[in-house]
Amino acid sequence: MLIPHPLLGPRDAQEFTYLGDAKLLDRPDGMAPGAAEAFFEYLYLRDNRAGVHEELWFHEQGDRAILLVTRDTTTHEILGAVLARDAVLSRTGDGT
Amino acid sequence: MRFSGLRVLAEALTGHKGWAPLWRNPDPKPAYDYVIIGGGGHGLATAYYLARTFRQARISVLEKGWLGSGNVGRNTTIIRSNYLLPGNQPFYEFSMKLWEGLEQELNFNAMVSQRGVLNLCHSDAQRDAFRRRGNAMRMSGADAELLDVSAVRKMAPFLNFDNARFPIKGGLLQRRGGTARHDGVAWGYARGADMAGVDLIQNCEVTGFFIEKGRVRGVETSRGYISAGKVGVAVAGNTSRVMGMAGLRMPIESHALQAFVTEGLKPVIPGVITFGAGHFYISQSDKGGLVFGGDIEGYASYAQRGNLPVMEDVVEGGMALMPMLGRARLLRAWGGVVDMSMDGSPIIDRTPIEGLYLNGGWCYGGFKATPASGYAFAHLLANDSPHPTARAFRLDRFERGYMIDEKGAGAAPHLH
Ligand SMILES: Cc1cc2nc3c(=O)[nH]c(=O)nc-3n(C[C@H](O)[C@H](O)[C@H](O)COP(=O)(O)OP(=O)(O)OC[C@H]3O[C@@H](n4cnc5c(N)ncnc54)[C@H](O)[C@@H]3O)c2cc1C
Numbered sequence: 081m082l083i084p085h086p087l088l089g090p091r092d093a094q095e096f097t098y099l100g101d102a103k104l105l106d107r108p109d110g111m112a113p114g115a116a117e118a119f120f121e122y123l124y125l126r127d128n129r130a131g132v133h134e135e136l137w138f139h140e141q142g143d144r145a146i147l148l149v150t151r152d153t154t155t156h157e158i159l160g161a162v163l164a165r166d167a168v169l170s171r172t173g174d175g176t
Numbered sequence: 177m178r179f180s181g182l183r184v185l186a187e188a189l190t191g192h193k194g195w196a197p198l199w200r201n202p203d204p205k206p207a208y209d210y211v212i213i214g215g216g217g218h219g220l221a222t223a224y225y226l227a228r229t230f231r232q233a234r235i236s237v238l239e240k241g242w243l244g245s246g247n248v249g250r251n252t253t254i255i256r257s258n259y260l261l262p263g264n265q266p267f268y269e270f271s272m273k274l275w276e277g278l279e280q281e282l283n284f285n286a287m288v289s290q291r292g293v294l295n296l297c298h299s300d301a302q303r304d305a306f307r308r309r310g311n312a313m314r315m316s317g318a319d320a321e322l323l324d325v326s327a328v329r330k331m332a333p334f335l336n337f338d339n340a341r342f343p344i345k346g347g348l349l350q351r352r353g354g355t356a357r358h359d360g361v362a363w364g365y366a367r368g369a370d371m372a373g374v375d376l377i378q379n380c381e382v383t384g385f386f387i388e389k390g391r392v393r394g395v396e397t398s399r400g401y402i403s404a405g406k407v408g409v410a411v412a413g414n415t416s417r418v419m420g421m422a423g424l425r426m427p428i429e430s431h432a433l434q435a436f437v438t439e440g441l442k443p444v445i446p447g448v449i450t451f452g453a454g455h456f457y458i459s460q461s462d463k464g465g466l467v468f469g470g471d472i473e474g475y476a477s478y479a480q481r482g483n484l485p486v487m488e489d490v491v492e493g494g495m496a497l498m499p500m501l502g503r504a505r506l507l508r509a510w511g512g513v514v515d516m517s518m519d520g521s522p523i524i525d526r527t528p529i530e531g532l533y534l535n536g537g538w539c540y541g542g543f544k545a546t547p548a549s550g551y552a553f554a555h556l557l558a559n560d561s562p563h564p565t566a567r568a569f570r571l572d573r574f575e576r577g578y579m580i581d582e583k584g585a586g587a588a589p590h591l592h
Contacts, residue, residue, distance in 0.1 A: 093483075100429065100590075120574065120575045124427040124587055125427055126426065126427070127425065128476065129416075130478040133476060135476065153476050153478045154478045154479055155479060
């Protein structure tokens with residue numbers, strides 16, 4: 081599999097470590113009420129979807145960026161990749 | 177139809193005209209007391225023990241493809257009971273005992289062969305860990321022997337003992353471990369279940385559940401609605417998909433696992449040899465093919481195939497361990513979708529939905545569990561209480577903090 085790294089161009093997936101579902105970006109607030117339940121779901125439960133899947137790949141043997149990759153889990157086709165940082169910033173507006 | 181040596185002789189003399197299909201191929205009835213989803217090893221074994229040991233009832237197995245089309249027909253056939261943790265080991269030893277009587281019980285040749293499983297170690301620390309695991313195995317009633325280098329050399333002189341990175345320092349041997357014919361296991365259980373009156377329904381994909389006031393009433397399938405008293409799910413790599421139809425999220429990530437076989441060769445490898453440090457294990461089938469494998473692919477997948485990098489990694493491990501492997505020609509490679517759980521251990525439990533039961537999370541190691549998994553799941557379905565050896569396999573253990581993490585890798589499915 082080749083991952084289209086937004087800064088480095090196409091890179092062999094072997095350079096990356098798979099971190100799992102991109103929902104791992106949405107770490108719950110440990111101080112909020114119901115945090116224990118939220119952390120259980122965050123840490124242990126997965127949608128584990130068949131089809132288009134957003135997931136995190138860590139460029140461990142490269143620039144050490146974490147990418148948000150869109151991939152089809154039924155065909156292994158990679159549909160796109162952005163820096164996970166950019167994805168989070170564009171969602172929250174200011175990165176906080 | 178009972179199988180026996182006499183029968184084979186008689187058929188040989190009469191042109192093999194008396195053999196009948198091993199099971200009926202019935203259409204689904206509108207209602208069953210028990211519906212088992214998934215006609216793999218675990219679903220078929222569950223139906224068999226449910227019908228034979230626990231209940232006289234209307235039972236069916238619904239399989240979306242053909243019986244044994246999933247992982248039960250794709251695995252590398254290794255059976256063993258060499259686990260460490262108290263939640264696991266008694267269950268796997270129970271399974272090993274069932275393997276030992278399986279062929280007599282089923283009147284079917286599943287080619288169970290206790291040719292031994294040898295795990296290699298390469299350092300003092302690893303040997304200490306093996307000693308500890310061996311003791312845990314013996315305390316559960318299983319057999320285990322710690323071998324020194326000369327004993328390993330005697331068993332497998334062809335290994336590369338002086339590899340600079342992983343010199344072989346000894347091994348943990350379970351002589352009662354070995355292999356079984358994977359398809360034969362599925363067929364044997366299917367035939368046994370069918371003879372006990374279970375309807376085995378093929379080409380019948382479950383597409384939804386009918387749930388009323390928190391209780392499951394039946395399943396939607398590609399062959400129509402089937403109402404059910406209790407529903408047991410045993411769909412391995414598809415666990416999240418099927419349980420998702422009931423609105424439940426699972427502590428599971430599906431991954432692809434590959435296996436490989438060479439052309440047939442004369443007997444050369446005495447039993448099963450595992451080289452954990454090099455992500456490689458191997459045995460030789462009765463046909464002569466060297467059957468080997470290694471790690472899972474390491475990313476979520478529902479494709480029943482892997483990619484070349486893992487193939488390269490496995491073959492490199494093989495070459496490092498037994499350089500003679502380079503002379504063999506690879507015949508076939510294939511993959512299966514395995515249900516990697518968050519602690520590497522399985523689930524056999526009730527679910528928050530009444531009447532809906534789950535058997536899953538078998539990772540890359542559920543073949544050896546087939547008899548005990550079927551037995552324990554049937555016990556749970558029949559009695560609503562867990563089998564004594566499967567008490568720890570709770571679905572809510574992650575929430576309660578009672579993980580059964582043999583590797584100590586945490587909630588990282590690709591590392592188990
Ligand atoms: C390459 C490989 C090597 C392995 N090696 C070993 C080994 O050496 N030792 C070991 O112990 N284990 C091994 N395993 C693991 C073992 O094969 C599995 O854990 C075990 O087979 C899973 O249980 P099963 O047999 O019931 O699964 P399966 O045979 O996969 O059965 C599940 C069935 O459910 C059906 N199904 C899915 N969704 C639906 C639906 N919606 N409706 C109806 N039916 C459905 C599928 O078609 C399938 O037939 C290996 C696995 C693989 C892939």
